[in-house]
Amino acid sequence: xxxxxxxxxxxxxxxxxxxxxxxxxxxxxxxxxxxxxxxxxxxxxxxxxxxxxxxxxxxxxxxxxxxxxxxxxxxxxxxxxxxxxxxxxxxxxxxxxxxxxxxxxxxxxxxxxxxxxxxxxxxxxxxxxxxxxxxxxxxxxxxxxxxxxxxxxxxxxxxxxxxxxxxxxxxxxxxxxxxxxxxxxxxxxxxxxxxxxxxxxxxxxxxxxxxxxxxxxxxxxxxxxxxxxxxxxxxxxxxxxxxxxxxxxxxxxxxxxxxxxxxxxxxxxxxxxxxxxxxxxxxxxxxxxxxxxxxxxxxxxxxxxxxxxxxxxxxxxxxxxxxxxxxxxxxxxxxxxxxxxxxxxxxxxxxxxxxxxxxxxxxxxxxxxxxxxxxxxxxxxxxxxxxxxxxxxxxxxxxxxxxxxxxxxxxxxxxxxxxxxxxxxxxxxxxxxxxxxxxxxxxxxxxxxxxxxxxxxxx
Numbered sequence: 463x464x465x466x467x468x469x470x471x472x473x474x475x476x477x478x479x480x481x482x483x484x485x486x487x488x489x490x491x492x493x494x495x496x497x498x499x500x501x502x503x504x505x506x507x508x509x510x511x512x513x514x515x516x517x518x519x520x521x522x523x524x525x526x527x528x529x530x531x532x533x534x535x536x537x538x539x540x541x542x543x544x545x546x547x548x549x550x551x552x553x554x555x556x557x558x559x560x561x562x563x564x565x566x567x568x569x570x571x572x573x574x575x576x577x578x579x580x581x582x583x584x585x586x587x588x589x590x591x592x593x594x595x596x597x598x599x600x601x602x603x604x605x606x607x608x609x610x611x612x613x614x615x616x617x618x619x620x621x622x623x624x625x626x627x628x629x630x631x632x633x634x635x636x637x638x639x640x641x642x643x644x645x646x647x648x649x650x651x652x653x654x655x656x657x658x659x660x661x662x663x664x665x666x667x668x669x670x671x672x673x674x675x676x677x678x679x680x681x682x683x684x685x686x687x688x689x690x691x692x693x694x695x696x697x698x699x700x701x702x703x704x705x706x707x708x709x710x711x712x713x714x715x716x717x718x719x720x721x722x723x724x725x726x727x728x729x730x731x732x733x734x735x736x737x738x739x740x741x742x743x744x745x746x747x748x749x750x751x752x753x754x755x756x757x758x759x760x761x762x763x764x765x766x767x768x769x770x771x772x773x774x775x776x777x778x779x780x781x782x783x784x785x786x787x788x789x790x791x792x793x794x795x796x797x798x799x800x801x802x803x804x805x806x807x808x809x810x811x812x813x814x815x816x817x818x819x820x821x822x823x824x825x826x827x828x829x830x831x832x833x834x835x836x837x838x839x840x841x842x843x844x845x846x847x848x849x850x851x852x853x854x855x856x857x858x859x860x861x862x863x864x865x866x867x868x869x870x871x872x873x874x875x876x877x878x879x880x881x882x883x884x885x886x887x888x889x890x891x892x893x894x895x896x897x898x899x900x901x902x903x904x905x906x907x908x909x910x911x912x913x914x915x916x917x918x919x920x921x
Contacts, residue, residue: 467868474871477878478729480721486738487728489885490565493572496892497899500759501567504766507759510908519916520750521589524760526665527749531742531761533668534622534829535768536676537822539734541815542629544776545799548784551726553697554704556777558727559734563769566737567762572888572895574761576600577743578754579898582917584844590919591747593740593884594840599917600891607840610740610883614837615850617876622830623854624861625873626823631862633801637816646862649824654855657831661748664828675821676772682804682814683775689806690782697782729874732881735769739877740884741833753912755902779803827858 494501511528522530547555573593580599581591594614597607627649631642656667687694705723736742742761751757783803784791791802804815831854838850888895902908 467871470868470871470875474874474878477875478725482878482881483724483728485885486732486881487562487565489738489888490562490569493568493888493892493895494565496896497568497571498904499568500571500762500899501564503759503903504567504763507763508766510756511760511763514750518750518752518911519583519589521661521748522665522745522750523669524749524751524757526662526669527745527757528760528764529668529672530661530665530745530829530832531764532672532676532767532829533664533825534741534745534833535734535736535764535826536672536772537626537734537826539730540679540768540772540776541800541819541822543730543734544773545780547726547730548777548780549794549799551723552704553701553777553781553784554706554720554723555727555730556701556774556781557705558724559731559777560727560769560774562728562731562737563735563765563773566731566735566769567765569737569888570735570742570765571758571762572892573738573740573743573884574746575754575758575895575898576887576891577747578749578751578757579894579914581747582919585918585920589748589916590836590839592744592836593887594837595747596743596887596891597883600894601887606883606886610880611837611840613876613879613883614741614744615834615841617873617880618830618834618837619854619857620876621873622826622833623857624864626826626830627858627861628864630820630823633816633819636801637812642863646859649827649862650855650859652824653827653831653858654851656828657835657851657854661745661832664832665745668825668828671821671825675818675825676767678814679818679822680772680775682807682811682818683779685807686779686803686811687775687782690779690786693782693785694778697778697785700785701777701781729877731769731773732877734773735765737765738881738885738888740880740887741830744833744836745829753902753908753910754898756908759903776800 511525514523544559547559576596577591580596581589582595583589594607594611597610598604627646630649631645634640634645635642656663706720732739742764746757746761749757780799780803783806791799794802801812801815804811807814835847835850838846902910
């Protein structure tokens with residue numbers, strides 16, 4: 463296993479080397495330019511996200527699709543991922559993570575637009591879409607669509623399942639001394655109950671769970687920032703300074719170069735908000751929306767909430783907590799570092815963090831089950847859905863009871879392999895993105911109903 467882990471680490475050195483960082487961040491910048499800084503419409507997009515579009519085809523509401531995507535993105539990346547980025551890349555990683563979110567809004571907008579533009583309908587009326595359909599129907603590159611689907615189906619078990627379940631079982635054991643076998647079995651049963659009902663059942667649960675869980679976690683972060691108020695401004699100054707200058711070891715921080723700060727900030731930013739990964743557009747394609755741009759705007763708010771708000775708050779909480787107590791936080795990484803920060807809230811701090819992690823993880827497992835299912839359906843048809851769901855529930859339990867030192871690095875590798883074909887699609891179809899944006903947004907026609915025919919396929 464150690465040899466395999468070393469191979470994964472070696473591969474990540476190339477997959478997440480300068481070319482990938484330039485491609486990912488460069489795509490964010492390129493699409494921000496091509497869409498004329500679509501980020502300026504974020505408040506219009508937030509308003510749209512809570513507006514029902516009843517005059518449209520789709521399986522779930524626009525908010526249901528957003529909630530499901532947010533369920534999949536707001537997870538351990540926000541709690542453990544940001545802490546890992548700070549521990550390995552220094553405080554400057556927080557700024558790179560945040561910038562990945564700000565400019566990633568344009569990428570999330572673009573991939574959701576293409577997902578709706580090229581979505582198809584099965585003979586039973588189910589909507590299917592995502593990068594695989596944009597690759598096949600937009601670019602005519604079915605082989606890349608197949609590769610993307612393979613990477614997604616495999617990645618889902620790590621990124622959206624085993625990593626998530628293991629994070630919960632470990633923290634529940636540390637906090638309440640409850641056996642991973644018990645917490646794993648409970649999670650597996652609850653997951654099975656929800657995913658058996660498909661996307662409508664998943665969206666229904668996520669619509670209720672996501673706003674509540676995010677609010678509780680954000681209130682916890684605000685409480686810590688109030689406690690650490692004397693260190694918030696110095697923390698912000700250190701985050702900005704460290705993003706562009708090498709960080710020497712000391713004061714509770716490990717030494718980190720600018721490249722390390724960028725590498726861990728950008729990769730954990732992608733892990734958290736998934737902009738450019740190609741996962742969220744899979745559920746965006748199922749939304750009831752009258753034209754591609756409306757749902758694209760709604761989907762873009764997912765990156766805003768996940769990274770620009772939640773990840774940024776986590777980052778500032780962590781850095782200010784390290785500055786306030788460098789001795790107690792020295793050498794801590796991942797969940798242990800976040801746990802130490804939340805320990806500043808008397809009595810209920812660990813409970814707030816545990817509740818946040820429990821709900822974040824459970825919702826992520828639900829959201830990613832849908833992504834993996836759609837990838838499997840693209841490859842093998844509807845016959846593969848039920849076996850995939852059964853395997854999904856089993857891995858939830860197995861992930862809870864196994865030690866997974868290699869899974870985080872595998873998750874990074876799979877993220878990169880999923881992102882590559884998706885980023886190629888976004889760049890080559892940027893002309894379509896601009897044309898659709900001009901037609902519905904720049905010409906003030908957001909209420910316009912798309913006349914594009916939706917292809918019906920047999921699945």
